[in-house]
Amino acid sequence: MTSTMQRLHLTHPLHFVIGLTLWCVWFVAVYGGHAVACAVAPPAPEQGVFTLVNAILLLVSIVSIALLAALTLGCCREAKRHEGRLRFNAAVSAGLYLFSTLGVLFAALPIIGIPPCL
Secondary structure, three states, rough: EEEEEEOOOOOOOHEEEHHHHHHHHHHHHHEEEHHHHHHHOOOHHHHHHHHHHHHHHHHHHHHHHHHHHHHHHHHHHHHHHHHHHHHHHHHHHHHHHHHHHHHHHHHHHHHHHHOOOO
């Protein structure tokens, strides 16, 4: 278990792609789930934004933002603790996690203000 944690430590180069992959999975899940929900059981337009579809999409978005933000902060802290290559890896990972967090936040904003299935 210890060797696995060392391999996936926040200074590992694999974190360069994890943030963008999580953003991609979120994007496919939210917009694919939205399309399926609207095809199967669209809510009444009179409900506005307060629908079960929007609530679930918002919940998934908040969980994704929290996860990506926690990874961003973790990588920032690790970058301050290390030197050289490990610091570079953690700093670049933090930047990519931050970019992914902002991407989820920006793409999730319409969930708050636009009724689903228009």
